[in-house]
Amino acid sequence: MKQPNERSLTVIVMDVSPVTWGERELIRTASDKSRLAAGKRSIGPARLEECLSAVQCFCSAASSLEKDAVTVLVAVAASEVAVVYPRKDALEDYFRNPENKLDSRNLQSNLLSGVAELMAKASAKQQQASTTDPSNPPPPLTSNLAAMASAFSTALCLINRFLVAANAGVSALHDHHSWNRGNRDDDGVIAALGGGTSGKKTSHKYRVWSPRVLLLQASDDRPSDYNAMMNCAFAAVKQQILVDACFILSPSERASKSSSYLEQTCDMTGGLLSTPSAASQADKALTEVLLTIFLPTRSSRHRLNQVAITNLDFRARSFDTGQIVDMAFVCNQCLSIFSQLPQGRCPTCDAEIRSKKSKIEP
Template identity: 25%
Template structure:
């Protein structure tokens, strides 16, 4: 769909959400085609620098979707930025553009601090160790809202890119759908790059509803190639490119009662809550439903005492 609201002179704000779940990245490093978080980060940093080099007024924001919480990796508050500058001032690379080096150093330092403050003993692999993609998604929307409010001319065009390795978390379905519809209302496309693991139904829906790009990486060693060809083009350039699209979208939902993904469920007609089993009372809005048997139309009703239509006549 052509985005007529964009122009060639717009400033493009890329909000990058990186899934930093240590359990899933450990599995990815041992896969048939291995990809560790360090190798992925090197390719992601090259992609970020390419986005900044594409246009002088392009901007980038990086958020980590970690286990139990989310955190801004770039930009950081002024106090932390000054500290990183002082720590990295003595090892400046003369062969690297200063702005690229500053962004790279800040992201790497923030990631190192994130994992240094993560206590492995407090994390036990299981259902409760899923990535907080919903928290990172909410932070991205709030940041975009603040930045666009400061842009009185409306030249900043934001988009969100989620780099996912974790499976769907049914417990995050409701807040995730709220984020998806908020992004749709604000005309913010949500791109999804599924680096490792099975297809994610919820993020497929996010990309489909907001008009973004969804790509499942088949060869994780070629992650940079996927990022460059599918996710580097800005919103204006996408009007003239044939980007990957989804042939099939998994529209399954998670029930509100047991937080599990269901193929067929029962929907409350008042609050649209989804349940995996029938109940006469909606547990969300407490609506009571009075079910009555459905009678056939008056012309097709059988006569009292006569044979039922469609049944053999008595001898």
């Protein structure tokens, strides 16, 4: 059950990268053509519109379950990140008046228009990069993958920004005296307390907030995002922000079958991870996944029989390639690890690399 005066603050991060979903659309179209001709149902994978529909249903269900819940939607397409609900012109008012009920029509309009604008911007940027001067090196293939670390960082910033606005300009994340840690059910509940309210009945405005982030990733992990992703995970752990994740699998043989970044992030923050197969995504099944796994609040989850994260891979990975390493070079400034000695400067912190060459005696 939900704690008294507890209100959920959820930031949903959606991967809408054009290349990723375009590839899935081709696979789905080819698969459905042969199966429907044989009178069989689709076996996925999910289309982008089905993913967006699942997110809308999740937001509506969260609002029905908890009328005071606050939901913010962040979309990421390749290297582009934007807040799609509420839109930029309404974001400040939304933070100041979070008690307004969720408008499903407004949510759908903002979500569809915001995602369309972001995908168009990402596609134009990728096309421009591919038609640049031939003398310049081509952009890496991983640039088409979603920059989930940037979107994750944006989500954490939005949570802090919201709590500052709800706490009369004082960061509830920074003030450790405003944390409520009475018992296990209060873990992850941050109290937005106002001054001068001691001994008085808590007003509607100054209820406690339980922030969480839901990451919906369809692209493979970006190797260059590992350092930033782990830093965001550590920040979430420090502030007791729950992080859930759903890695939407692709039937492509080249696609990854899981995300080690999401696995480690969810394990560190105490969140849930789901990796629905392609067949578990078709015919609006992705909606069922989001509702049955991620809808329950944090304070009620210990009463549910939920699947734990197993087979975690904590082996060290190179920060520039993402490959598993047994022996590596470590930067003495930022502690980044690399499979090969960086030349000149550290790719992570830009510190000068100074290697000591030992003299070989004859």
